[in-house]
Amino acid sequence: MTVAAAALLLGGGTLTVIAGTALAHNSDPAPVTGPQHLSATAATISCPDVGERLRTMPRSAQPQISRGLAALDRQVSDAYHALTAGGDSGQLLRALARQRRETIGAMADAIAGGGAQRPDELLRLSACTTKPTGAGQRQTQNQDLSQLRNRIGDRPQGQDHGQNRGPGQGRNTLRHAGPSPDDFLDITTVRPDTDTAAPPFAAPSGRGATTGTFTSACGRNEDGHFNSDNVIVTPGVSNGAHHTHDYVGNTTTDAFSTDRSLAAAGTTCANGDLSTYYWPVLRRLDGTVMPRPGVGHGGNNGSVLTPASVTLTFRGSQAGVVRPMPRFLRVITGDAKAFTNGPENAAASWSCTGFENRQLKDKYPLCPRGSQVVRTLVFPGCWDGRRTDSANHRDHMAFAGADGACRRGFTAVPQLVQRLTYDVPPGDSFAVDSFPEQLRKPVTDHGDFIDVMPDGLMNRAVACINGGRACS
Incomplete structure (x- = not known):
């Protein structure tokens, strides 16, 4: 079955792909019975880890930081699902970068609002890439x-x-x-x-x-x-x-x-x-x-x-x-x-x-x-x-x-x-x-x-x- 991404909708902190036929989460109508071994995708979404780069978090900024980190994870998950549903990787990554920049900016504003220096360097973490997951990326034994x-x-x-x-x-x-x-x-x-x-x-x-x-x-x-x-x-x-x-x-x-x-x-x-x-x-x-x-x-x-x-x-x-x-x-x-x-x-x-x-x-x-x-x-x-x-x-x-x-x-x-x-x-x-x-x-x-x-x-x-x- 060919799945083509028809549109990208940005809003509410999530990335949504409207597919030409069906999305990955409902593309297999048959009930599952017996052992199931899952096979790897050809590629996944790889984004810089914003949470790992945080060094200052005023107490007042903690709720916004928590919501921001959760939103970033949700955005990556949505982009990954869209990619596996047949979405265009370039279009997905550009939309994801725009969305991440907005979310990271709100987190930086919250940190600055709490009295710390605004960490503008975090905005450089907006762009993501795809990472192959096939034989070329196998780990050594x-x-x-x-x-x-x-x-x-x-x-x-x-x-x-x-x-x-x-x-x-x-x-x-x-x-x-x-x-x-x-x-x-x-x-x-x-x-x-x-x-x-x-x-x-x-x-x-x-x-x-x-x-x-x-x-x-x-x-x-x-x-x-x-x-x-x-x-x-x-x-x-x-x-x-x-x-x-x-x-x-x-x-x-x-x-x-x-x-x-x-x-x-x-x-x-x-x-x-x-x-x-x-x-x-x-x-x-x-x-x-x-x-x-x-x-x-x-x-x-x-x-x-x-x-x-x-x-x-x-x-x-x-x-x-x-x-x-x-x-x-x-x-x-x-x-x-x-x-x-x-x-x-x-x-x-x-x-x-x-x-x-x-x-x-x-x-x-x-x-x-x-x-x-x-x-x-x-x-x-x-x-x-x-x-x-x-x-x-x-x-x-x-x-x-x-x-x-x-x-x-x-x-x-x-x-x-x-x-x-x-x-x-x-x-x-x-x-x-x-x-x-x-x-x-x-x-x-x-x-x-x-x-x-x-x-x-x-x-x-x-x-x-x-x-x-x-x-x-």
Whole structure:
């Protein structure tokens, strides 16, 4: 079927394509049954990440910044859908640039209105390009964790509610929205990597290290706490993530949560930890469609896989003692847009039980029979000692350097490591949720954490870590 874009309508913060026949989201009238493997598109939309470039955000500007970032994501998603529906790429990119410039300008005005210097340099981030996703763009099979470690050590780091409580059958919307077979790799063909014994992947050890651990047992999201919000990056905006998150810990977390509401909530953690922990869901590619924001409307089809285990461990520093985190500290790891941004902020890895000395960053692992898929999300463990958040949600935190020490101006705090295991169906039949234009690539995996531990519990965690004990 030939799909031709007939018109572009700009308005209301979205980009709409009126197609000559049908748009991608309703172009397949047949119900879906049985396993569905999604094939990659020939190209996607790649735009400069405005949120990553933010350095100043006055408190009064926060609502406009949040709405602006959500609008930019929506505009890119709409342009991507229009491109895959057969729209003219040049026309789409010109319209998208005009729209982004208007949105970024409003964000810059809000920053200036809050008393900070107007960041006019952000306007240079309006233009976008297309990025090929075919064989010419395939990632190498050898995972260079050494380069990733060096990057992490050199710079600061941190990325309508889409409920997803049961299966729903329907049209296989956006079947083109990745991943591709090239995104999977047999773990048995990967050589063991000695870099997993170095920061940030390895646990602290040796003279001077704080070797204790503190673990919060918070379940596996058995209660079905899902939404497509992101209270750290786009607070106050429903469907700010465009993909669905699993939550454990705090039972009320959504886009509209505040420090006060989080502190007053319940928790799934056995030790009274009120912190919120969340990450994109992993799905079985079985054709299940949930026609809701962040799911079917974003191409993230498939039934949700509940983790077989969730381990939330805080550990110490290679270089000495850790100090308590401040309550309501917000920490992110990984990059939800790493496929188009590049791997600079990628910090998640994939492996299989029994093979965790072989870590993949840009591939999903194909595990032998009886072995589970493992997702490891390592968070930065160095804090600037002043802020509980920063404009880009990264600059107030950093990973330790290659020697395990925090750089000047940062101090070590308990470092969170999330380890998730899954029983997945055989073969290349699972994928993580992502922004639509990120094509569900494994390199986009990421995690988010807000510390809401009561002060007494945090002090106990620090004492255990610095004392070399294993506590929970």
